[in-house]
Amino acid sequence: MREYAVIGDGRTAALVARDGSVDWLGLPDLDSPAVFGALLDAPGGGGFRLEPVVPYRTERRYLPGTNVLETTFLTHTGSVRVTDALTLHDDTALTPMRELLRRVDGLSGSVPLRWSVKPCFAYGTHRTRLARRAGVPVATAGSSALAVCAWDAGEPECHGGVISGRFELPQGRRAMIAMPFAEQEPLVLPARRECEARLDGTSAAWRSWVEGRLYTGRWHQAVMRSLLVLKLLVHAPSGAIAAAATTSLPEEIGGERNWDYRFSWVRDSAFTLAAFLRLGCPAEAHAYFWWLMHASQLTHPDLKVLYRLDGGHRTPERTLPWEGYRRSGPVRIGNAAAGQAQLDIYGELVQTAWLYAQAAGRLDADVARRLVELADLVCTRWRQPDSGIWEVRSTPRHFTQSKMMCWVALDRAADLARRGLIPDQHVDRWHAARDEITAFIETRCFSSARDSYVRAADGEDLDAAVLLGHLYGYGDERRIRSTITTLARYLRHGPYVDRYSGEDGLAGGEGAFLACSFWLAESLARTGRLPEAIELMDELVGLANDVGLYSEEIDPATGDFLGNLPQGLSHLALISAAGAITGASKDASR
Secondary structure, eight states, rough: OTTEEEEEEOOEEEEETSSSOEEEEESTTTSSSSSEEEOTTTTTTOOEEEEEEEEEEEEEOOOOTTTOOOEEEEEESSSEEHHHHHHHOOOOOOSSSEEEEEEEEEEEEEEEEEEEOOOOHHHHSOOOOEEETTEEEEEETEEEEEEOOOESOOOOOTTTEEEOOOOOEEEEEEEEEEEEESSOOOOOOOOHHHHHHHHHHHHHHHHHHHHHOOSSSHHHHHHHHHHHHHHBBBBBTTBOOOSSSSSOOOTTTTTSSSOOOOOOGGGGHHHHHHHHTTTTTTTHHHHHHHEEEEEEEHTTOOSSSSOOTSSSSOOEEEEEEOOBBBBBBOEEOOOGGSSSSTTTTHHHHHHHHHHHHHHHSSHHHHHHHHHHHHHHHHHTTTTSSSSSTTTTTOOOOOOOOHHHHHOOOOHHHHHHHTTTTTTOOTTTHHHHHHHHHHHHHHSEEEETTTEEEOOOOOOOOOOTTTTHHHHHTOOOOOHHHHHHHHHHHEEEETEOOOOOSSSOSSSSSEEEHHHHHHHHHHHHHHTOHHHHHHHHHHHHHHTTTTSSSSSSOTTTTTEEESSSSBBBHHHHHHHHHHHHHHHHHHHOOO
């Protein structure tokens, strides 16, 4: 997985391998069925290959300040550079609904190349038909269509459901391959000059967006790349942000922990809003907040663990007859966690509203009313067991982090009421429930033997998620400090931190969870252990792949990425930790 970079256009995203193969692409949107799925089914998933015919090695980077990828192939006959982008459009011209552009520049010598496009519509379940329109190869299935327009890239051939070509590119020459896509609308066949202009315009648009962002602290490059990843995961029409660009990349090679992350998790909401506000993205923060309030309105007062990018909440889980990444099946689409009870999300949503209110200085009356109703709901529901932030598939329990976030929900609601931003008639009830939660946690969720907050009431297992309680302001100072020490002793391995100890209803294991490592770094900084925090953060920044991306997890033994990629929560936790440590460093130097 380390071999993959991601490109995107605010609607969908593609994974591009180091060898130039586009192995994952959902169309028309990020959570749509994949047209290219070789990532999860190498024989039959489909993809877009482009590589030299002769042996090569590669170097790659993102064009500075963009989500446009540049891959340089170095061969014994010469070198070429491939620039890949999912293009950004303006609404004033007739342009393809979605468009993948691949521009090839000859840098030295002369390089023979080959390319092939094998579309597999609807995860390969729909039969692909190939034909030509105005001489251009077009693949169709149902209401979906894509074309392959090639300029100076050889004469396209169609055979066996594959469109392919060969060409040789000398120094100073340029080739271009465009793949426009349409769904239930006419397929636009672009002219070369339009594609050239759109590719350059896409790079310029990304750079312009980045230039307005605010961050001057340590680990600047990692923070800005993380922000670009998050922007790429934002579904522009709604403002929702996907948890990751992929489904079913395994948390253990050969294991069953393969989940669809192409939805928006309430769990990530407070980190998301804080990151956008911290880095000078008020438009994205505003759009995301209102998408969250709209989506959750449809299920109010209940909250769902996750919502689709269009705001819907139905994500039925099923499996595909694909072999899986490195034969790690099952390949799942949809996510059954949507139906779980997960109490921490109430704290996440109220914390998000609290952050938004601080930035905006006000809350609309309807939002205020709903926050009151959510706080009232927490007063009764906090006593229930749940599946917890990690969405275990074992019997629900009284997870400590869930109780902590219920405390956060009531604490923030009371603060909003104190500021006059929401009605205050139930504040006494909220205070009483908050105190009851504190008593529950301190008597049943802290182990004297462990000298630590534990994973669940009356247990001894550990859980790095309790660090979130600390980051949101919960906890006795001495107990928090000893918990950090205990978690570091038992769950940390070098820069890697496991999520938890104990069973979770699934077979097998998993890698270290990157967000937990960043939470530990941030917690160290917030408790005065600044040198340790900086040392850990330096190590974590060094774990990104060559283009600055993080997956969900890493195998500590091999350093291999595990889980879906790129993972928004990993990048959100990086931004939060970098900001906190930079702030603590400034405070320490005064």
